[in-house]
Amino acid sequence: MPFLDIIVFPGLLFLLFLAFFCEWLDRKAVAKLQNRVGPKHTGPEGILQPFADFIKLLSNEDIIPAAVDRIMFSLGPILILTLSLMPLFLIPIAGSSALVWFEGDLIFIMFVMTLRIIITFLSAWSSTNRFSMIGGMRVILQMLAFEIPLTIAMTGPAISARSLSLSKIVQFQASEHLLLLAQPLGFVIVTICLLAELRMVPFDIPKAKTEIVKGWFVEFSGKKLALLRLTEDFELVLAASLMVSLYLGGPIGPWQTQSVLYFFTKLVICILILSNLRALFARFRIDQALKGAWKYLTPLALIQVILVELMPMVIP
Amino acid sequence: MMKLKWRDKWLERKAIEITVQQSRRVFVTVSQDDFRKTMERLVKIKGFTQIATITGVDIGKEIEVIYHLKHKELVLSLRTRTSKKEPVIPTIVDLIPGSALYEREVHDLFGVTFIGNPDLSPLLLPEGWPDDVYPLRKKWTSEIIKHKLEGS
Amino acid sequence: MSTFRIPFGPQHPALKEPINFTFKVDGERVVSVKLRLGYVHRGIEKLAEDRTYTQNIHLVERVCGLCSQAHVICFSQAVEEILGVEIPARARYLRTIIAEMERIQNHYMWLGFTAHEMGFETLFMYTWRDREIALNMVETITGKRVNYGINTIGGLRRDLTAIAVNPVKRGLDQLEDRMKYYKKLCMTEPTILKRTVGVGILRPKDALRFGAVGPTLRASGIKRDIRFDDPYAAYEEASFNIITYDGCDVASRLLARCEEVFESIEIIRQMLDNLPKGKVRVRVPSQVPQGEAVSRVEAPRGENLHYLRADGTDKLARLKMRAPTLANLLPLCKMFENMNIADIPMIIAGIDPCIACAERMTFIDTENRSTNSWTGDELRKYSIGWYEER
Numbered sequence: 001m002p003f004l005d006i007i008v009f010p011g012l013l014f015l016l017f018l019a020f021f022c023e024w025l026d027r028k029a030v031a032k033l034q035n036r037v038g039p040k041h042t043g044p045e046g047i048l049q050p051f052a053d054f055i056k057l058l059s060n061e062d063i064i065p066a067a068v069d070r071i072m073f074s075l076g077p078i079l080i081l082t083l084s085l086m087p088l089f090l091i092p093i094a095g096s097s098a099l100v101w102f103e104g105d106l107i108f109i110m111f112v113m114t115l116r117i118i119i120t121f122l123s124a125w126s127s128t129n130r131f132s133m134i135g136g137m138r139v140i141l142q143m144l145a146f147e148i149p150l151t152i153a154m155t156g157p158a159i160s161a162r163s164l165s166l167s168k169i170v171q172f173q174a175s176e177h178l179l180l181l182a183q184p185l186g187f188v189i190v191t192i193c194l195l196a197e198l199r200m201v202p203f204d205i206p207k208a209k210t211e212i213v214k215g216w217f218v219e220f221s222g223k224k225l226a227l228l229r230l231t232e233d234f235e236l237v238l239a240a241s242l243m244v245s246l247y248l249g250g251p252i253g254p255w256q257t258q259s260v261l262y263f264f265t266k267l268v269i270c271i272l273i274l275s276n277l278r279a280l281f282a283r284f285r286i287d288q289a290l291k292g293a294w295k296y297l298t299p300l301a302l303i304q305v306i307l308v309e310l311m312p313m314v315i316p
Numbered sequence: 317m318m319k320l321k322w323r324d325k326w327l328e329r330k331a332i333e334i335t336v337q338q339s340r341r342v343f344v345t346v347s348q349d350d351f352r353k354t355m356e357r358l359v360k361i362k363g364f365t366q367i368a369t370i371t372g373v374d375i376g377k378e379i380e381v382i383y384h385l386k387h388k389e390l391v392l393s394l395r396t397r398t399s400k401k402e403p404v405i406p407t408i409v410d411l412i413p414g415s416a417l418y419e420r421e422v423h424d425l426f427g428v429t430f431i432g433n434p435d436l437s438p439l440l441l442p443e444g445w446p447d448d449v450y451p452l453r454k455k456w457t458s459e460i461i462k463h464k465l466e467g468s
Numbered sequence: 469m470s471t472f473r474i475p476f477g478p479q480h481p482a483l484k485e486p487i488n489f490t491f492k493v494d495g496e497r498v499v500s501v502k503l504r505l506g507y508v509h510r511g512i513e514k515l516a517e518d519r520t521y522t523q524n525i526h527l528v529e530r531v532c533g534l535c536s537q538a539h540v541i542c543f544s545q546a547v548e549e550i551l552g553v554e555i556p557a558r559a560r561y562l563r564t565i566i567a568e569m570e571r572i573q574n575h576y577m578w579l580g581f582t583a584h585e586m587g588f589e590t591l592f593m594y595t596w597r598d599r600e601i602a603l604n605m606v607e608t609i610t611g612k613r614v615n616y617g618i619n620t621i622g623g624l625r626r627d628l629t630a631i632a633v634n635p636v637k638r639g640l641d642q643l644e645d646r647m648k649y650y651k652k653l654c655m656t657e658p659t660i661l662k663r664t665v666g667v668g669i670l671r672p673k674d675a676l677r678f679g680a681v682g683p684t685l686r687a688s689g690i691k692r693d694i695r696f697d698d699p700y701a702a703y704e705e706a707s708f709n710i711i712t713y714d715g716c717d718v719a720s721r722l723l724a725r726c727e728e729v730f731e732s733i734e735i736i737r738q739m740l741d742n743l744p745k746g747k748v749r750v751r752v753p754s755q756v757p758q759g760e761a762v763s764r765v766e767a768p769r770g771e772n773l774h775y776l777r778a779d780g781t782d783k784l785a786r787l788k789m790r791a792p793t794l795a796n797l798l799p800l801c802k803m804f805e806n807m808n809i810a811d812i813p814m815i816i817a818g819i820d821p822c823i824a825c826a827e828r829m830t831f832i833d834t835e836n837r838s839t840n841s842w843t844g845d846e847l848r849k850y851s852i853g854w855y856e857e858r
Contacts, residue, residue, distance in 0.1 A: 034593035130474050134496075134809065201587050202659055205810070208587060209481045212809065282659040283587025285810040286496065338549070340698055341762055366679055368764075368773045369790035384762060384773060384790075389697040391762050393775075414679030414798055418790075440506040451514060458514065 005099060006089075015088050019233035022271055023050040026236060029275040050233065054226050062222030069126035076123025077220065077227040083116040084234040091241045092170045092250045094260045101167040106158055109166070109242075110151055113197065117143040124216030135215020138206040138286050142196055145293035146203075150193035152301035156186040156308045157246045166245050173249035174256060180247040182311070186304045187247045189297055194239040195277060196289070198232075202281035203289055240270040324362060330354060342392045351396040352406040355383070358394065359411045363387050367408075370418040372426040374454045379403050379426055383415075398428065400453075407432040425452040471499055476812060478507045483816070484581070493809060501804045503797060516787040521547055521756060524784065525620055531789060532822055533614050534577070537563075537570045538767030539774075539789065540619045545700060546763035546776035547621045550756055557744040559623035560702040565739045566609065566616060567701065567765075568732040572643060573602035574768035575725045575732075578820045579650060582722065585813040586663045591653070598646045605639040608632045623749030633740060640733050651726040654719075664719035668803040668815035671716055680799040681792050682770020683728065684819045687721040689714035694766035705742070706735045718818040725820075755782045767792055769820045793822045 005011055024039060024047050031038025039046025064070065087109040089099045102108075117139055124136030157179045158164050161172035173179055180187050196203040207215040220228055244250055244266040251263035284292070328334060331354075333345040346354045358364040364385040371382040375397075382395040398405055407430040409416050419430045420439040427450040430436065438445065449456060449464065471494045478486035486507035492499040512531055516524050528543040529536045541563055548555060580595035603613045609632050610616035618624055654660055670680065675688040685692055693710045695703045711727040713720035756778040765772045770792030779785040796819040803815050 030589075034590045035597055036593055130472065134474075201589070204587060208810065213481055279590045281588065282583065282591075282657070282663055283810075284659065284662060285808055287808070288662050337761065343760070365676065368679075368771065368795075369775075369788065371775045371786070371788040373777060373786045382775065384775065391698075391764065393762055412679070413677050414795070417794060417798055438506070439504070440509060442506060451511070458511075458518070 011089070011099065012085075014093075015085065015234070015237065018267075019230065019237050020050040020054070021047070022236050022240065022267075023233045025268065025271050026275045026278075029272055030279050033276065033279040054230060057226035057229065058223055060222040060225070062224060065127070065129075065219055067128045068219065069128070072122055072126035073219075074224070076119060076126065077224040077231070079119045080116055080123070081227050081231045081234070083112050083119060084231050084238060087112050087238055088234065088241070090166055091238075091245055092167045093241070093263050094251060095258055101165055103168075104164045106154065106164045106166050106169070110147075110154070114143065114147060117147075120216060127216070127219035129219050131212040131214075131218045132216045134212050135206045135217070138212075139199075139216060141286060141290060142199075142203065142206060145290045146193045146196040146297070149189055149293060149297035149301040150197065152298065153186045153189040153193065153304055154246060156183050156304050159305065159308050170245055170250040170252065174252045174258075178247065178249050183247070183304060183308060185300060185307070187243070189301050189304065190243060190246065191273065191277070192297060193293075194243065195274065196293070198235050198239050198274070200274065201278045202284045204283055205286045205289055208283055236271065236274070237267070240267050240274065243270045243273075324357075326357065327354065340389050340391060342390065344392060344394050346394065346396055348396050348398055348405070351394075352408075354394065355408050355411060358385060358392070359408075364392060365412065367412045367415045367418065370415065370422050372422045372428060372452065374400075374426070374452065376400075376454075379428060379453075381405055381422065381426075381428060383408070403428040404431055406430070409433050424450075426450050427453070474809070483821075485822070487821070489804075489812075491804070491809070491812070496808050496810070498804050498807050498809065498812070501801050503801060505797075513787055513789065516784060518783070520782045521621060521754065521784065524787070526617065528787075528789070529615050529617065529619075532791065534574050534822065535570060535767040535769065535772070535791075536615045537567050537619070538765045538772050539791075541567060541701065542763045542765040542772050542774040542789075543776070543787070544619055544621045545765070546761040546774050547756060547778075548752075549761040549763065550759040550776065550778050551621070551752055553622055553750055553752055555623045555750060556747045557702070558627075558746050559748045561705075561739050561743050562609075562624055562628055562748065563619065564702040564706065565628075565736050566606065566618065568736050568739075569602060569606050569609075571732045571768040572729050573599055573606065574820075575729050576602060576643075576647075578725060578768075578817075579654075579722070581820075582718075582814070582817040583660075585817040586660065588660065591650070595650065598643065601639050601642050601646075605636050608635050620749065622752040623747070625749070627748045628743070637737070637740065640736060644730065644733050647726060647729045651723065654722050654726060660722075661719065663811075663814060664722055665715070665717060667718045667811045668721075668807065668818050669716050670799055670803050672714075674802050675716075675799055678798040678802055679795050680770075680819075681795045682766070682768075682820075683711075683721055683724045684770065684796050684799060686710065686712045687724045688716045694764050694771050698764050700763075700765060702739065703735075706738050708735050718814050721818045755780065756784070769793060769822060770796065791822065793819070796821070 007013060027049070028038045028045070039049035042048040042052045064073065090101060090105045090109055092101070121136045121140050124132045124139065157169050160179060160182065161169040163169060163172070199206055207217055217225070217228060244263060248266045248270070251258050251260055253259055253262040327344065330350050331344050331346055335343040337343065364387045366386040368384040368386050368391065371384065373380040373382065377400055378397045379400055380395055380397050382393050385392045385394060396405065403426065405428055407419060409419065410432070416433070416435070417439060419433050420436060422428050423430060423436045424438055424440050446464065449461060451461060471492050474491045474493055476489040476491055478488045488504040488507070490502045490504070492501070512527060516527055519527060524543065525540060529540045531539045576595050576599040580592040580599070583589075583591035583595065606616065607613050609628055610618040610626070618626055670684070670688050672688045672690055675685050675690060680688065689712055691710050691712050694700075696710055708731045711724050711731060713724045758778060758780045760775070760777040763774045763776070772792055773790040775786070775788040776784060777786040800816065800819050803818070804812065807815060
């Protein structure tokens with residue numbers, strides 16, 4: 001595993017730029033849908049705006065309130081950033097196998113995503129703000145509800161590929177067919193759950209700014225806020241690339257070709273899907289979101305898994 | 317005096333003055349002692365269950381308090397007077413719960429005490445406002461209040 | 469988890485103006501609420517006593533940016549009643565037209581604001597885009613987008629030009645089309661329904677007990693509208709319906725306001741078609757005889773009441789203004805009972821609050837410093853000094 005791969009391509013730097021690009025794409029797409037212009041002035045069509053925002057936030061004063069638990073409060077954003085960056089190394093971006101891969105890395109990704117949410121809760125709790133606490137509680141509640149259908153639905157591709165490795169799943173799709181065609185229901189469930197994981201409208205309940213003032217974000221400022229904003233971008237990339245890898249065949253193109261360009265195109269499509277959904281709805285209330293997850297998504301995910309098991313018997 | 321569509325013999329006996337400004341506006345003046353009884357009658361028997369607002373007016377030695385009551389299209393302004401030295405008026409919150417904020421407002425700005433109102437905490441004036449400054453009394457012109465607050 | 473108190477305001481993203489609610493919550497449920505006003509006092513009632521009637525026209529207009537026409541009509545009516553002047557028919561019609569346009573732009577703005585509160589940014593952007601049509605129409609007639617400055621005691625200061633009629637009619641058609649779409653959206657879009665139906669219940673009995681006004685009252689199923697009950701300007705000559713809904717919740721308030729826009733559009737069309745010819749203003753003396761008057765107007769948010777007392781000079785003795793928001797605050801506290809934290813912004817938005825309207829009396833800010841006579845320069849100096857001291 002060469003050093004250059006980790007640092008430049010498809011490692012840290014590439015992911016950083018991809019994250020900023022995705023934020024720009026998301027902002028621009030939502031702006032278009034909402035009849036606005038969106039970022040315009042920094043760089044061509046404002047493409048450098050997320051980067052400028054990041055730099056500007058880094059230079060802002062970093063306020064640590066007197067009442068917070070200093071260690072957790074300072075550590076939180078860094079941990080969250082690391083934990084959201086880590087799974088990205090397991091995603092096959094340039095070729096059909098990822099930078100790091102091993103049998104069972106899908107479970108590892110799920111584990112890291114859950115860990116990230118627990119850290120989120122802890123840093124929310126450590127900031128001792130009432131709005132943060134409510135936000136933190138909502139984060140945990142939402143995780144409990146959406147992690148389960150997400151995990152169940154994600155076993156669908158794993159069962160088809162007979163492997164718990166993301167790279168193997170991509171390789172399976174290269175040799176057989178795209179899993180989107182076989183498991184459209186799973187794709188829909190994963191998309192909805194990922195919206196909730198990303199805390200995007202209609203599931204931006206933990207950080208609803210008109211209700212609880214950005215929720216668990218509220219006490220973070222300066223560098224910490226910059227890191228958290230960057231985390232959100234990485235999460236967006238992670239969510240979209242999970243959709244790409246699990247259902248759309250990652251960097252696999254037609255006629256068995258492989259290129260990062262295919263991955264990139266699919267990523268853009270997935271982000272546009274997420275942005276479109278984000279612009280379409282109003283925010284749910286926490287109880288409504290949870291009810292929806294338990295009542296509809298979990299059973300549907302189970303049905304999808306059963307269908308995956310039964311399919312080979314019906315169509316040999 | 318215009319012809320009154322709405323009449324009440326009892327009120328006409330009690331009232332110091334009744335003016336009918338136009339077909340939908342009536343002004344009634346009663347003494348401080350009769351006020352509570354009149355209000356009860358208007359609310360319970362005559363159906364003036366809604367209040368638009370309470371106005372305080374500084375008229376020299378006394379403070380005039382005007383209750384603008386609503387009944388369908390009619391606005392009846394019931395007024396009473398209380399001495400400026402010790403301005404007290406029985407509350408009407410128990411009769412019309414909607415008057416709570418208006419009583420607090422008049423309390424803030426004119427210093428009228430509404431006897432029986434459970435919550436007369438400041439609604440509009442900031443914390444640390446001097447006790448004896450009632451901004452809408454004529455004595456307190458803008459300059460004097462400014463002077464007093466900057467001096468303190 | 470035991471209960472804890474959440475401060476809501478005076479600075480909060482859901483509130484566009486400062487007001488403070490202190491909520492006691494148990495988990496996500498609201499147990500009780502306490503209210504504190506007083507963050508945007510400008511002392512307009514006190515200021516009004518130092519000014520002449522003509523100056524007061526402009527002062528009263530600035531009580532509220534959105535319902536300036538309602539306040540100024542209310543004030544001029546009170547003065548006209550004491551003076552005993554009858555304003556020309558054309559002026560009455562034009563006042564009605566502008567008042568209704570104000571209602572349209574206010575309801576459009578409110579719809580967007582409510583959408584923003586429930587996290588529906590797209591609807592917010594769309595309604596505010598379409599509100600521009602209404603603002604442009606007002607600009608065509610009065611020359612300004614807000615604080616129109618067209619009213620005066622005894623009529624209007626400017627007449628409607630014939631050129632303005634056609635653009636206004638076209639604008640009305642557009643606004644009607646768009647509002648039809650938004651109404652359909654509000655009735656069918658599942659996330660909107662989820663957030664509004666059954667939220668912020670105000671039973672008709674409570675609405676009357678606590679004295680709710682305007683669309684808030686009408687959405688609780690009570691047919692009361694000053695335009696109809698106590699007609700002023702040219703409303704007696706117009707035919708329109710009073711919109712009531714009996715859902716008593718935010719959804720009803722949403723739909724009631726949407727439909728009020730259709731009624732307003734209808735009223736403006738009737739007014740434009742039957743606009744009488746003639747003068748728009750009668751000259752009035754600058755001194756007003758002794759007397760008093762109560763004047764009521766249906767502002768976009770509800771009943772607006774002015775009490776005026778004149779003492780025979782060119783300055784008034786007492787002007788009391790009661791804006792609709794103050795009347796709706798107690799019903800608002802009632803609506804919070806047993807609701808979710810998530811519903812708080814929706815419920816607040818439901819009454820269409822305008823805090824600056826609700827408080828106009830004092831003129832000192834909370835820092836015990838007078839601000840009434842500060843110019844922009846002084847304010848700047850003060851802020852620079854404040855930072856240096858720090």
